[in-house]
Amino acid sequence: MRSVRIIPCLDVDRGRVVKGVSFVNLRDAGDPVELADTYVREGADELVVLDITASVEERATLTELIAAIAAKVFIPLTVGGGVRRLDDAAALLEAGADKVSINSAAVADLGVVEGIASRYGSQCVVVAIDAARRGDRFEVFTHGGRRPTGRELGTWVRAVSEAGAGELLITSMDRDGTGRGYDRPIYELARSLTSVPIIASGGVGALEHFVEGARLGVEGLLAASVFHDGLLRIADVKAAMLAAGLVTRPADG
Amino acid sequence: MSADVVVADCGFGNMGAALGAWRSLGYEVTRSSDPATLARARLLVVPGVGHLGAVLRELRQRGVAEVIAERDRRGQATLGVCVGMQALFEGGEEAASEAGLGLLEGWVVAMTGAPRLPEMQWNVVSVVADAPPPLRVLDGAWVYFVHSYAVATTPHALATEEFGGRWVAAAGRDALLGVQFHPERSGRRGLAFLDALFRWVRTEA
Numbered sequence: 170m171r172s173v174r175i176i177p178c179l180d181v182d183r184g185r186v187v188k189g190v191s192f193v194n195l196r197d198a199g200d201p202v203e204l205a206d207t208y209v210r211e212g213a214d215e216l217v218v219l220d221i222t223a224s225v226e227e228r229a230t231l232t233e234l235i236a237a238i239a240a241k242v243f244i245p246l247t248v249g250g251g252v253r254r255l256d257d258a259a260a261l262l263e264a265g266a267d268k269v270s271i272n273s274a275a276v277a278d279l280g281v282v283e284g285i286a287s288r289y290g291s292q293c294v295v296v297a298i299d300a301a302r303r304g305d306r307f308e309v310f311t312h313g314g315r316r317p318t319g320r321e322l323g324t325w326v327r328a329v330s331e332a333g334a335g336e337l338l339i340t341s342m343d344r345d346g347t348g349r350g351y352d353r354p355i356y357e358l359a360r361s362l363t364s365v366p367i368i369a370s371g372g373v374g375a376l377e378h379f380v381e382g383a384r385l386g387v388e389g390l391l392a393a394s395v396f397h398d399g400l401l402r403i404a405d406v407k408a409a410m411l412a413a414g415l416v417t418r419p420a421d422g
Numbered sequence: 423m424s425a426d427v428v429v430a431d432c433g434f435g436n437m438g439a440a441l442g443a444w445r446s447l448g449y450e451v452t453r454s455s456d457p458a459t460l461a462r463a464r465l466l467v468v469p470g471v472g473h474l475g476a477v478l479r480e481l482r483q484r485g486v487a488e489v490i491a492e493r494d495r496r497g498q499a500t501l502g503v504c505v506g507m508q509a510l511f512e513g514g515e516e517a518a519s520e521a522g523l524g525l526l527e528g529w530v531v532a533m534t535g536a537p538r539l540p541e542m543q544w545n546v547v548s549v550v551a552d553a554p555p556p557l558r559v560l561d562g563a564w565v566y567f568v569h570s571y572a573v574a575t576t577p578h579a580l581a582t583e584e585f586g587g588r589w590v591a592a593a594g595r596d597a598l599l600g601v602q603f604h605p606e607r608s609g610r611r612g613l614a615f616l617d618a619l620f621r622w623v624r625t626e627a
Contacts, residue, residue: 170546170584171543171585172543172544172564173543174543214543214544235438236438239438239439240445240446241446243439243442243446243606243607243608243609243610243612243613244566244607244608245566245568245607246439262438263437263438265439266438267439267604267607289434289471289472290471290472290473291540292471292472292568292569293471293472335540335542336542364538365540366542388542388543419564422544422609
């Protein structure tokens with residue numbers, strides 16, 4: 170049967186989990202290995218780790234961090250941030266990641282998506298898309314939401330799906346950090362244009378947002394701050410979804 | 423000297439995950455592409471991600487296909503995971519020109535009728551009553567799947583999942599076992615299966 174995954178996201182800067190509103194004003198939120206372990210115990214279905222470290226040199230520690238998480242956590246692990254080449258993906262998969270997430274590098278060269286998909290299979294390639302409203306359309310942004318690309322979301326969703334993306338992680342920049350719930354129109358648009366699984370991201374502030382999100386027909390629901398702040402616990406999210414008649418792995422499953 | 427568990431290293435994907443799960447259970451696990459080392463393992467694990475045709479070609483080129491067949495003849499335990507399981511069958515729609523290893527009867531087909539592909543999610547498995555004990559611990563459990571192709575029917579089916587149809591989640595006979603899901607990514611239930619599997623192998627062998 171079809172089930173919905175609950176996915177805590179760890180944004181990591183220089184080895185620490187950070188959180189911010191609309192991609193700015195970052196604050197420390199803890200140790201990534203400890204947080205990962207806690208979330209898995211509470212029933213997380215998958216973890217996403219995104220390295221937002223600015224400098225390339227400091228990024229070398231990412232593979233060590235992934236190895237430390239992977240040694241402790243035995244659920245699917247998606248890692249992104251600075252994946253530019255096949256070699257970057259290879260190092261992360263070797264360290265224990267199951268999937269790599271690509272954002273800016275895919276916009277710069279879609280061949281990176283094709284290359285990783287043909288070497289390791291589509292199921293290893295998540296294309297992360299940050300999008301924001303521009304009039305009645307959604308525009309794709311890169312570089313942590315700082316750089317507009319001029320690309321329209323729908324066109325981009327089709328292009329990356331054809332290039333071999335196995336999953337799309339779509340963040341609404343308008344909703345991110347607002348606590349107002351997932352951005353319904355973005356996911357309705359994306360679902361109508363691709364057949365690959367979609368993870369919705371940005372905007373969760375209450376339990377019912379997960380229930381509403383699951384009803385959008387997406388495969389995964391990602392959240393960060395509500396979990397880091399202790400506002401919501403994953404077990405409670407699962408219980409609320411099950412009570413609403415939705416299919417998801419129980420927290421103690 | 424031979425390790426408890428040897429993971430066949432054929433250059434596919436997430437070796438880190440496959441090794442880490444066994445290590446966390448306290449078993450001595452190594453990776454190897456050397457056919458002699460693979461032949462000696464108490465339990466050989468054949469992972470596999472990506473394209474069935476590519477996996478079959480790698481298994482043949484590296485001499486691993488012959489090791490799996492020989493282990494099967496000798497009754498030594500082998501676990502195929504995901505595409506590593508699919509490779510054990512007669513062949514598949516994804517790679518029509520490349521013969522499967524033919525150790526299990528059945529064909530790997532596209533998951534027609536699935537709500538969305540790949541199936542990349544947790545799902546419940548139903549385990550048949552006379553399945554080996556390590557699989558029985560998973561009856562009704564949620565495990566993690568990532569696949570677009572699956573076996574629909576085989577006389578060797580030991581467990582099934584429902585995803586727009588009924589698909590084989592585990593199959594095997596004697597000491598040969600294949601699982602379509604990823605036990606190394608299925609949380610504590612997945613680890614419990616791996617632990618039970620090795621204990622079973624040690625008792626039976």
